Amino acid sequence: MTEWPEGYGRRVLAEVDSTNAEAARMAADLAGPTWILGLKQTAGHGRRGRVWSHPEGNFAGSLVMRPAAQASEMAKRSFVAALALHDALSDVTGHGARFSLKWPNDILLNGGKVAGILLESAGGPGGVISHIAIGMGVNLAAAPDVGEVEPWATRPVSLLSETGVLVTPEEFLDVLAPAFARWEAQIATYGFEPIRTAWLARAAKIGEVITARTMREEWTGTFETVDNEGNLVLKTAQGVVAIPAADVFF
Numbered sequence: 001m002t003e004w005p006e007g008y009g010r011r012v013l014a015e016v017d018s019t020n021a022e023a024a025r026m027a028a029d030l031a032g033p034t035w036i037l038g039l040k041q042t043a044g045h046g047r048r049g050r051v052w053s054h055p056e057g058n059f060a061g062s063l064v065m066r067p068a069a070q071a072s073e074m075a076k077r078s079f080v081a082a083l084a085l086h087d088a089l090s091d092v093t094g095h096g097a098r099f100s101l102k103w104p105n106d107i108l109l110n111g112g113k114v115a116g117i118l119l120e121s122a123g124g125p126g127g128v129i130s131h132i133a134i135g136m137g138v139n140l141a142a143a144p145d146v147g148e149v150e151p152w153a154t155r156p157v158s159l160l161s162e163t164g165v166l167v168t169p170e171e172f173l174d175v176l177a178p179a180f181a182r183w184e185a186q187i188a189t190y191g192f193e194p195i196r197t198a199w200l201a202r203a204a205k206i207g208e209v210i211t212a213r214t215m216r217e218e219w220t221g222t223f224e225t226v227d228n229e230g231n232l233v234l235k236t237a238q239g240v241v242a243i244p245a246a247d248v249f250f
């Protein structure tokens with residue numbers, strides 16, 4: 001097994017409202033980047049304020065850091081997190097080819113959603129962030145009921161139901177944390193480009209027609225790439241558009 005990464009803290013909580021909320025509470029006194037694992041999460045939330053339910057045995061964890069960086073740079077950590085989750089899920093199952101990455105923040109298994117990522121940060125002076133929480137939820141043991149997610153959402157699946165592999169949240173963290181540290185070292189040393197390239201190599205639906213829905217508009221077009229800011233680039237009938245944030249539908 002890979003070693004726990006040097007310099008990263010680890011806190012396991014029997015119960016927590018939300019590991020991202022706990023990350024915010026801890027941020028002021030942080031000695032270094034710290035993983036928070038919630039074995040039971042009672043008020044987990046997803047993107048756009050959606051409820052993130054926590055069937056027993058699933059992974060709910062956040063990495064909290066206090067980097068001296070602009071918010072726009074930190075947003076790229078969601079790609080780092082996606083790569084780390086892809087590595088960890090591939091490692092524990094031995095079925096890497098079954099996983100793909102859905103822009104912006106989902107991990108798919110056999111085309112269903114097995115994991116989601118939620119970045120939350122607080123601002124400091126001059127656009128520099130004071131902390132970032134990289135929250136990750138993984139359906140290790142069970143997927144939420146279809147009725148719990150929006151009708152248009154990607155079908156939720158669990159690792160257990162799709163692969164027959166059951167790992168505990170603690171075991172999963174022991175694989176995920178070193179994977180994250182490897183990709184974090186890449187972005188810290190070489191910048192976003194190797195992350196972008198690696199992410200694209202694992203992306204779902206590249207070259208295919210997809211729909212991106214933002215708060216105000218909906219775009220349908222060919223998924224060309226992700227640009228060096230992390231935007232989704234679609235070739236539409238109106239031209240090429242770069243979309244910073246949206247929900248994507250296949």
Ligand SMILES: O=C(O)CCCC[C@@H]1SC[C@@H]2NC(=O)N[C@@H]21
Binds near residue numbers: 044117
């Ligand atoms: O797909 C999404 O909408 C993102 C889901 C993120 C859920 C995780 S679980 C751990 C962390 N704590 C939270 O309250 N949310 C994230």
